[in-house]
Amino acid sequence: MSEPSAKPKRKRVNIRRPDVMERVQAEVESHYRSPIVEKIRKEGGEITIGNTTLRLAQEFGFCYGVERAIDLAYASRRVFADKRIFLIGEIIHNPEVNRQLGEMNIVSLPWTELSSQYDELTEEDVAIVPAFGAPTSFMDKLEERGCIVVDTTCGDVMKVWRRVRSYAKDAITSIIHGKAGHEETRATASRAMGDDMKGHYLIILTLADTDYVCDYIQNGGDRNQFLERFSEDAHSEGFDPDLHLHQVGVANQTTMLKSETEEIQRRISAALKERDGNEDGFQVFDTICGATQERQDALFKMLDRKPDLLFVVGGYNSSNTTHLVEIGQEALPTFFIQDATCLASLETIAHYDLSTKNETKSNYPSQLLSDDPIIIGVTAGASCPANLIEATILRSFELRGISRDALQVD
Numbered sequence: 279m280s281e282p283s284a285k286p287k288r289k290r291v292n293i294r295r296p297d298v299m300e301r302v303q304a305e306v307e308s309h310y311r312s313p314i315v316e317k318i319r320k321e322g323g324e325i326t327i328g329n330t331t332l333r334l335a336q337e338f339g340f341c342y343g344v345e346r347a348i349d350l351a352y353a354s355r356r357v358f359a360d361k362r363i364f365l366i367g368e369i370i371h372n373p374e375v376n377r378q379l380g381e382m383n384i385v386s387l388p389w390t391e392l393s394s395q396y397d398e399l400t401e402e403d404v405a406i407v408p409a410f411g412a413p414t415s416f417m418d419k420l421e422e423r424g425c426i427v428v429d430t431t432c433g434d435v436m437k438v439w440r441r442v443r444s445y446a447k448d449a450i451t452s453i454i455h456g457k458a459g460h461e462e463t464r465a466t467a468s469r470a471m472g473d474d475m476k477g478h479y480l481i482i483l484t485l486a487d488t489d490y491v492c493d494y495i496q497n498g499g500d501r502n503q504f505l506e507r508f509s510e511d512a513h514s515e516g517f518d519p520d521l522h523l524h525q526v527g528v529a530n531q532t533t534m535l536k537s538e539t540e541e542i543q544r545r546i547s548a549a550l551k552e553r554d555g556n557e558d559g560f561q562v563f564d565t566i567c568g569a570t571q572e573r574q575d576a577l578f579k580m581l582d583r584k585p586d587l588l589f590v591v592g593g594y595n596s597s598n599t600t601h602l603v604e605i606g607q608e609a610l611p612t613f614f615i616q617d618a619t620c621l622a623s624l625e626t627i628a629h630y631d632l633s634t635k636n637e638t639k640s641n642y643p644s645q646l647l648s649d650d651p652i653i654i655g656v657t658a659g660a661s662c663p664a665n666l667i668e669a670t671i672l673r674s675f676e677l678r679g680i681s682r683d684a685l686q687v688d
């Protein structure tokens with residue numbers, strides 16, 4: 279495939295036409311809607327049949343950013359019916375949604391590297407940018423190839439980008455609380471280098487990372503050891519802890535655990551104050567998105583009247599879902615399940631183990647399979663469609679010997 283001779287102009291096409299969106303809405307509803315979830319929500323989030331109570335968190339499942347991204351992807355297929363449509367990685371972190379897009383012949387491209395497939399894109403192709411956004415190098419490549427870009431990046435992610443760009447403009451190093459390999463954090467990190475690509479960033483994930491950085495800020499240390507501790511993708515090229523930890527600004531991946539992010543901000547601010555005698559070298563901007571916050575708050579509220587066990591439904595690579603699991607695990611038996619197939623067996627439950635990062639099998643809690651009364655809590659991450667939550671609810675009742683008919687839903 280030859281390089282285009284001149285940079286083609288980015289084509290702008292309005293795909294949110296009323297006629298298209300009407301059809302998209304019907305399709306999205308038919309794929310992901312759940313009458314059972316709607317019924318339970320209407321009835322205050324709880325349903326009891328016999329000695330089994332199913333309690334939903336007040337907020338769970340699809341967020342506005344995910345809904346918008348899915349709508350745009352479906353609309354692309356309708357508007358560009360005859361074109362090849364590509365997607366950078368996954369639209370969101372849910373296998374079922376990505377499977378549906380695959381069925382619509384929307385082809386996923388690698389998201390960790392700009393493979394040669396990107397060089398084969400043409401002006402006739404459509405490229406969808408997922409809800410997490412994409413690094414500037416990927417956006418530049420799409421621009422260079424001249425393809426039609428459908429950008430579904432969530433507005434809350436773009437808010438973080440504006441913040442880290444402004445840090446870079448003021449020669450402030452961005453400390454990003456997030457996962458270095460996560461799509462959103464990769465995209466944010468690329469913006470933290472600023473328009474001139476001279477800015478710097480450091481990505482930290484844990485409180486242990488934070489304490490290490492704080493110790494370096496206060497006491498200095500071995501530069502090479504520092505760089506060895508953080509993987510290459512966790513800091514900008516040329517990052518030097520002796521030079522680039524003087525002025526720092528903290529931002530975070532939108533889906534992190536709020537309490538942890540706040541603690542990280544507090545520790546870094548305290549370390550700088552200790553070193554400098556003031557906080558002039560510290561800036562902070564809380565960039566956890568509203569939807570993540572609401573789902574975490576709703577789960578904490580649910581735990582005020584603790585169920586006997588909790589199912590958290592969502593993709594195993596979903597960051598916001600993972601944090602719901604962490605919150606649950608602190609309080610009660612919690613199972614991170616991808617969908618109802620994890621509950622298919624009568625003996626064991628398949629669920630994701632956050633410590634080993636693998637799906638594993640455990641025996642069901644004995645109470646679930648007994649005749650004793652039980653309250654089953656259910657919540658789901660921002661990328662989990664309602665139909666998967668419905669299937670989990672139905673299977674939970676089924677394990678208690680209660681059929682769908684008893685829920686009295688068409």
Ligand code: SF4
Binds near residue numbers: 342
């Ligand atoms: S989880 Fe937050 S940042 Fe991510 S798509 Fe939803 S609203 Fe946007």
